[in-house]
Amino acid sequence: MRGDGGAVAVIGWDPSLVGEVVGRGLRPVMVRDVRAHLRGASVALPEETEEVVVEDITDVGDVWAGLIRHFGDRLHEELRGIVTFEEFSVSTVAALTSLMDLPGTRPERAVLMRDKHLQKQAVLAAGVPAAASRLVVPGSDLVRMPFPGPCVIKPVAGGGAVHTEVVRTEAEYEVLLERLAASATSPFVVEDLVDVAQEWIVDGAMQDGAVAFSSVGRYAAPCLNYTTDAEPMHIYRVDGTGEDERCAEARAVAGKALQALGHTDGVFHMELLLDRSSDTFFFGEVAARVGGGLIQEAVLLKHGFSLAGAAVDVALGRPVRSAGEPSDRCVAMTTLHLPRGTIVKLPNVDHFTAAHDIHELRIVALLGVNDPPEVRTTIHRQGMSLVSAASPAELDARMAAVRREFAEQSLVAPTFGTGVQQRAFLAGYEDAWRRQL
Numbered sequence: 001m002r003g004d005g006g007a008v009a010v011i012g013w014d015p016s017l018v019g020e021v022v023g024r025g026l027r028p029v030m031v032r033d034v035r036a037h038l039r040g041a042s043v044a045l046p047e048e049t050e051e052v053v054v055e056d057i058t059d060v061g062d063v064w065a066g067l068i069r070h071f072g073d074r075l076h077e078e079l080r081g082i083v084t085f086e087e088f089s090v091s092t093v094a095a096l097t098s099l100m101d102l103p104g105t106r107p108e109r110a111v112l113m114r115d116k117h118l119q120k121q122a123v124l125a126a127g128v129p130a131a132a133s134r135l136v137v138p139g140s141d142l143v144r145m146p147f148p149g150p151c152v153i154k155p156v157a158g159g160g161a162v163h164t165e166v167v168r169t170e171a172e173y174e175v176l177l178e179r180l181a182a183s184a185t186s187p188f189v190v191e192d193l194v195d196v197a198q199e200w201i202v203d204g205a206m207q208d209g210a211v212a213f214s215s216v217g218r219y220a221a222p223c224l225n226y227t228t229d230a231e232p233m234h235i236y237r238v239d240g241t242g243e244d245e246r247c248a249e250a251r252a253v254a255g256k257a258l259q260a261l262g263h264t265d266g267v268f269h270m271e272l273l274l275d276r277s278s279d280t281f282f283f284g285e286v287a288a289r290v291g292g293g294l295i296q297e298a299v300l301l302k303h304g305f306s307l308a309g310a311a312v313d314v315a316l317g318r319p320v321r322s323a324g325e326p327s328d329r330c331v332a333m334t335t336l337h338l339p340r341g342t343i344v345k346l347p348n349v350d351h352f353t354a355a356h357d358i359h360e361l362r363i364v365a366l367l368g369v370n371d372p373p374e375v376r377t378t379i380h381r382q383g384m385s386l387v388s389a390a391s392p393a394e395l396d397a398r399m400a401a402v403r404r405e406f407a408e409q410s411l412v413a414p415t416f417g418t419g420v421q422q423r424a425f426l427a428g429y430e431d432a433w434r435r436q437l
Contacts, residue, residue: 012086081315126260205310336383
């Protein structure tokens with residue numbers, strides 16, 4: 001049955017937001033670009049879902065024109081709110097809600113939740129510990145900025161650690177700046193390298209300037225390690241696991257940073273760096289969206305709180321629903337990876353989720369060539385799994401078992417191997433196929 005209370009525009013493909021819109025008796029209008037439209041949906045969406053296809057979901061004019069095409073002269077009458085979990089559409093939504101006088105973050109605040117350099121300036125001015133940041137424009141005299149010491153170089157408004165690199169020597173610094181001056185498509189920032197003992201995250205929702213909900217998590221290893229190491233990424237939910245004092249410290253730093261940035265309404269995902277020498281949290285960065293991977297699913301499992309639901313409520317100007325007591329189960333998500341080659345077969349998801357402690361297994365890979373980049377990013381994986389257990393040790397063992405089974409039940413042909421390797425694989429594959437006949 002179609003909702004009769006109006007519509008909410010969901011910018012980008014996100015089934016969690018769509019589901020929460022339907023759950024509130026409203027019609028979800030999903031705005032996607034042509035490539036996403038042609039890619040289709042990996043999960044079934046509610047029948048109430050309407051689709052608007054535009055050229056660029058980050059362009060205010062494109063999205064607004066698409067909404068006008070869809071609603072016609074009913075736009076202002078029917079559209080109740082606009083929401084997104086797409087990093088690059090956060091400012092777009094802020095501009096549209098401001099233009100249409102709908103609830104939401106205003107553009108002057110939204111840009112602070114996107115621009116890494118402006119974020120650092122704002123939190124440092126408020127006394128929040130953070131690494132020094134310098135803005136560099138490719139091709140300008142600033143490219144000749146002297147080596148500041150070990151640093152991190154990244155796009156000024158990027159996401160997912162894409163094009164983010166750690167530089168430890170002056171020689172590496174000079175080579176990277178020369179390359180960026182010739183090929184970069186964005187200004188970038190040079191930040192002092194924090195000696196990270198641990199990397200923590202705070203995920204939550206703001207409403208009317210107050211934190212309506214927050215959940216604390218921790219990476220198994222600092223996030224930037226993932227761009228060079230072969231180890232999978234693990235993110236643990238930490239609340240209720242015996243680290244209450246550290247969780248309180250993380251929340252205090254997050255609250256002060258959000259106040260400095262003026263993020264008064266909407267969800268957030270913040271990364272905090274625990275400095276090894278001072279044993280204090282440094283502000284890393286923050287986004288006005290949910291964290292990637294299965295973070296919002298992990299929060300829902302641990303706390304019974306829907307970040308997607310909070311985002312929709314804020315977009316509608318409604319009170320955010322409260323959370324219950326955290327589960328006593330240990331909860332974490334892990335990424336799943338396959339070797340370089342051609343993916344011939346992928347596992348059956350139902351095989352995994354039939355187990356009581358595997359709450360979700362999401363395959364993001366498709367059949368075909370798998371050619372991961374030399375420098376990985378936090379968005380590079382073939383799958384993800386959300387797992388729970390009675391203890392941290394059991395949790396780690398269970399995640400390892402899921403990763404192993406995922407690899408064993410997949411089939412990857414050695415596309416980039418020698419002719420001998422490829423023929424040997426083909427012979428073995430044909431034998432296995434004949435045995436199934």
